[in-house]
Amino acid sequence: MRALFFAIGQAFSSFWRRSFVTFLSIITITIAMVILGAFLLISLNLRGAIGSLKRQVQLEFFLKDGTTKADASSLIEAIKGERGVESVEFVTAERAKIEFIDEFGEELLEGLKRNPFPPSIRVELAKDLTMGEAVDSLAAKFKDDKLVEELSAPNRIAHSLAKASRISLILTGLWGLVLLIAATTIITNTVKLAISQRGDSIRVMQLVGASRNFVRLPFLLEGLIHGLISGSLAWAVLWGLSEAAGYVLPSIIPIPLPWNISIVLLGGAFGAIGSIIALRRYLNY
Amino acid sequence: MVISAINIGKSYLEGTGSRLIVLEDLSIDVEGGKVIAITGESGVGKSTLLHILGLLDTVDSGRIIFNGEDVSSLNDSQLSRIRNSDFGFIFQFHYLLPEFDALENVALPALLAGMSRPEAESRAKELLSAVGVAERAGHFPNALSGGEQQRVALARALINNPRLVLADEPTGNLDPKNEDKLIDLLFGLTREFGMAVVLATHNMAIARRADQSYLLREKHLEEVIC
Numbered sequence: 001m002r003a004l005f006f007a008i009g010q011a012f013s014s015f016w017r018r019s020f021v022t023f024l025s026i027i028t029i030t031i032a033m034v035i036l037g038a039f040l041l042i043s044l045n046l047r048g049a050i051g052s053l054k055r056q057v058q059l060e061f062f063l064k065d066g067t068t069k070a071d072a073s074s075l076i077e078a079i080k081g082e083r084g085v086e087s088v089e090f091v092t093a094e095r096a097k098i099e100f101i102d103e104f105g106e107e108l109l110e111g112l113k114r115n116p117f118p119p120s121i122r123v124e125l126a127k128d129l130t131m132g133e134a135v136d137s138l139a140a141k142f143k144d145d146k147l148v149e150e151l152s153a154p155n156r157i158a159h160s161l162a163k164a165s166r167i168s169l170i171l172t173g174l175w176g177l178v179l180l181i182a183a184t185t186i187i188t189n190t191v192k193l194a195i196s197q198r199g200d201s202i203r204v205m206q207l208v209g210a211s212r213n214f215v216r217l218p219f220l221l222e223g224l225i226h227g228l229i230s231g232s233l234a235w236a237v238l239w240g241l242s243e244a245a246g247y248v249l250p251s252i253i254p255i256p257l258p259w260n261i262s263i264v265l266l267g268g269a270f271g272a273i274g275s276i277i278a279l280r281r282y283l284n285y
Numbered sequence: 286m287v288i289s290a291i292n293i294g295k296s297y298l299e300g301t302g303s304r305l306i307v308l309e310d311l312s313i314d315v316e317g318g319k320v321i322a323i324t325g326e327s328g329v330g331k332s333t334l335l336h337i338l339g340l341l342d343t344v345d346s347g348r349i350i351f352n353g354e355d356v357s358s359l360n361d362s363q364l365s366r367i368r369n370s371d372f373g374f375i376f377q378f379h380y381l382l383p384e385f386d387a388l389e390n391v392a393l394p395a396l397l398a399g400m401s402r403p404e405a406e407s408r409a410k411e412l413l414s415a416v417g418v419a420e421r422a423g424h425f426p427n428a429l430s431g432g433e434q435q436r437v438a439l440a441r442a443l444i445n446n447p448r449l450v451l452a453d454e455p456t457g458n459l460d461p462k463n464e465d466k467l468i469d470l471l472f473g474l475t476r477e478f479g480m481a482v483v484l485a486t487h488n489m490a491i492a493r494r495a496d497q498s499y500l501l502r503e504k505h506l507e508e509v510i511c
Contacts, residue, residue, distance in 0.1 A: 014384075201383065203380060206341070207374045207380065208369060209366065209372075209394055209398070209445075210365060210369075212361050
């Protein structure tokens with residue numbers, strides 16, 4: 001308990017004694033965290049954009065005249081059982097007509113004595129990386145079904161989107177890893193620089209009989225506090241950035257709260273771990 | 286016997302990958318209340334030996350016996366406790382904490398040992414008085430002269446009544462006047478309190494004032510008899 005009080009006192013008093021180094025350290029960690037967070041914001045929105053395009057990819061099986069409700073139901077069940085199918089919906093001829101009128105107006109249908117639209121089954125696909133394969137497989141399996149008159153299958157779009165998803169996943173993963181390594185290196189070096197000024201003090205503490213943990217604790221707390229402050233500042237900056245971006249792109253997806261909290265905690269973890277790594281060089285005794 | 290080094294060896298890995306042997310099959314006994322001087326050329330291993338005796342460094346071979354116990358079996362916190370309660374250190378570079386004033390620097394080992402703050406500060410004041418810098422108690426190290434800093438370091442080394450004081454070139458940065466003053470204080474106070482001293486020095490005049498004097502040469506200790 002005594003060690004903890006000493007550590008807390010040292011950690012806070014160091015803020016004022018080394019205000020310039022503290023300021024530099026906090027700013028550097030904040031910049032690293034903002035870069036990480038901005039990357040998160042961009043990748044979230046990229047994935048969101050691809051996701052919303054994927055939602056527009058549907059297969060539609062147009063049914064032959066004379067299809068009974070029971071036949072349609074059994075086909076729906078068969079499609080539902082296929083891999084990559086998110087949902088299946090039966091669209092009556094009447095609903096198809098209403099949708100057409102909503103989109104193109106009534107004029108085009110004037111003069112027609114009967115509803116030209118056949119009933120159909122719309123299939124929404126799971127928004128995963130196998131979307132292209134799912135479209136191919138469903139088309140191959142059901143296009144020649146005795147109930148199916150015609151099939152609308154956006155194979156090329158589905159494949160392109162699946163490929164875009166795959167590439168974006170790999171790129172964001174790799175770039176995220178690079179940024180994480182860069183942030184860790186920058187933060188560790190910043191903390192190292194701050195601690196290098198106190199190498200002699202660390203040696204003195206060990207000479208007068210302080211254990212390694214006793215020496216570590218104030219630095220650990222100091223790194224943790226720097227990191228938490230930096231993480232909080234990064235949160236504020238990222239919030240401002242996404243608000244500003246919202247004026248230009250109203251559909252922008254902001255960073256969700258749990259991710260924001262993770263940025264603050266990650267900042268704290270970076271600060272604390274950076275201190276421990278930086279201290280290893282000085283804890284010789 | 287306060288501490289004994291028995292057939293110790295120490296080497297360091299050099300940048301080239303080869304090992305530089307500093308100490309080899311070296312033995313020394315440090316009796317309570319005795320002042321031992323270690324002399325030798327620069328880089329011969331005096332500081333390494335003092336670091337080993339102060340449990341600040343480990344040996345490659347041989348044993349260090351403190352209080353009848355082999356220290357190789359002790360963990361970091363046990364070694365830290367011994368350094369705090371049984372050893373006092375004085376180095377050429379004063380190694381005072383810059384963020385603490387002289388009184389706080391001297392009181393620190395006592396606080397680490399569990400002494401209350403008023404008690405530790407009162408003892409620190411006594412010692413600052415004994416080394417002649419009582420009026421500088423509230424000054425930070427950067428406001429003290431080299432001689433004053435080294436006297437504060439001496440007071441800090443003595444505050445927990447250690448059994449052994451290890452002094453590595455304590456006068457290396459001092460002018461002759463301050464050098465004499467510090468050695469008088471070191472020898473006088475440690476003899477008064479019955480503490481053993483192991484002192485590494487280049488200065489033969491200081492070595493001659495010790496109870497025993499050794500020359501560290503070619504990895505071994507040789508006793509100097511005159």
